[in-house]
Amino acid sequence: MIRRIINLLDRWFGTKEAHRNFLARALPGKIGVSYCLGGMAFTAFLVSVLTGLLLSIYYVPSGTEAYPSIVTLHNEVWFGWGIRSIHKWSANFLIIFVALHAVRVFLHKAYRPPRELNWMAGALGFVLIMASGFTGYLLPWDQKAYWATVVGTSMAKTVPGAGGLLVRLLRGGPEVAGATLVRFYSMHVLWIPFGLMLIFWTHFHMVKRQGISGGL
Amino acid sequence: MSQNGNKKAFYPDYLPFVLVAALIAVEAIIASALLFPPRIGPAIDLTAPYQPKPEWYFLWIYQLLRYFPGSWAIFGTVLLPALLILSFIFMPYIDRGPRGRKKSLLVGIVLFTSLAVLTLIPVLTGR
Numbered sequence: 001m002i003r004r005i006i007n008l009l010d011r012w013f014g015t016k017e018a019h020r021n022f023l024a025r026a027l028p029g030k031i032g033v034s035y036c037l038g039g040m041a042f043t044a045f046l047v048s049v050l051t052g053l054l055l056s057i058y059y060v061p062s063g064t065e066a067y068p069s070i071v072t073l074h075n076e077v078w079f080g081w082g083i084r085s086i087h088k089w090s091a092n093f094l095i096i097f098v099a100l101h102a103v104r105v106f107l108h109k110a111y112r113p114p115r116e117l118n119w120m121a122g123a124l125g126f127v128l129i130m131a132s133g134f135t136g137y138l139l140p141w142d143q144k145a146y147w148a149t150v151v152g153t154s155m156a157k158t159v160p161g162a163g164g165l166l167v168r169l170l171r172g173g174p175e176v177a178g179a180t181l182v183r184f185y186s187m188h189v190l191w192i193p194f195g196l197m198l199i200f201w202t203h204f205h206m207v208k209r210q211g212i213s214g215g216l
Numbered sequence: 217m218s219q220n221g222n223k224k225a226f227y228p229d230y231l232p233f234v235l236v237a238a239l240i241a242v243e244a245i246i247a248s249a250l251l252f253p254p255r256i257g258p259a260i261d262l263t264a265p266y267q268p269k270p271e272w273y274f275l276w277i278y279q280l281l282r283y284f285p286g287s288w289a290i291f292g293t294v295l296l297p298a299l300l301i302l303s304f305i306f307m308p309y310i311d312r313g314p315r316g317r318k319k320s321l322l323v324g325i326v327l328f329t330s331l332a333v334l335t336l337i338p339v340l341t342g343r
Binding site: 022023024025026027028029031033035036037039040043044047067070071074075081082084085086088089090092093095097102103106109111112113115116119120123124126127130133134137140141142143144145146147148150151152155156158159160 | 223224225226227229230231233234237238240241242244245246248249250252253254256257258259260261264265266267268269270271272273274277281289290293294301304305306307308309311317320324328
């Protein structure tokens with residue numbers, strides 16, 4: 001049965017060839033555990049996507065309803081508190097794993113040509129992950145989230161000339177309000193994940209094409 | 217390309233290790249989540265502003281802001297963070313020329329230690 005499905009997929013999309021290349025690709029004979037860090041980061045990303053999808057079923061991104069929807073999710077929905085907790089911790093571990101992965105790649109000089117574009121793709125992904133952390137922090141819409149975003153967005157004020165405009169752009173108005181929440185929600189669940197998936201796709205394809213570097 | 221000579225294939229030589237590592241990542245996340253669940257904070261109170269603390273991964277900016285008060289603020293809010301991020305992204309281009317690796321090592325060590333120190337100061341002092 002499974003074999004038939006795999007054969008069908010192969011006939012339609014030629015999947016076997018593509019994955020044979022990926023699975024059978026040659027790697028250096030001696031690589032250590034630290035080479036798993038990128039995979040662990042991607043795993044944490046998948047956990048955050050899965051739990052994020054579940055949270056979005058109950059969360060209401062509006063100035064009046066966000067906070068009560070989180071309270072309901074946390075206290076009444078079965079294991080709602082757990083999904084919230086796993087989402088938050090997947091973000092923490094994602095940042096730790098990505099940082100360690102970057103340190104590993106740096107120490108092994110694996111950012112050198114021909115892999116310089118792949119280093120930059122990964123670094124850009126890191127920046128997007130941080131942006132996801134910043135926008136996600138506002139979504140509980142409680143006292144801590146609100147004032148952290150007031151302080152965070154007001155940093156843009158210090159830019160000479162364009163400061164006022166930048167702050168309005170970030171907040172969707174002069175103050176942090178319901179419009180800011182909707183804006184951050186859109187970034188957190190649509191724009192940033194979409195950007196990250198594009199980056200990961202190129203990142204993994206470059207790994208497949210170029211192979212991984214031989215290490216020190 | 218590799219100095220290690222004997223090559224191995226991703227499958228079957230390495231895939232099992234990657235899967236075990238992925239499993240360990242999932243378990244670490246779930247164990248931490250069950251042991252330390254987040255709380256529900258108090259609702260927004262516009263009449264009672266308070267000093268918020270960012271997540272641990274933004275503490276370095278938070279600490280940086282303290283060193284640049286008043287009209288110097290832009291160094292802490294934009295210029296130094298931008299320099300840090302750009303030097304991280306463009307690391308392959310710092311490592312150019314005969315002494316390229318030395319330059320990139322220097323930049324890498326400065327990046328890493330400044331981020332670590334700026335994060336640890338607010339953590340250890342609790343401010």
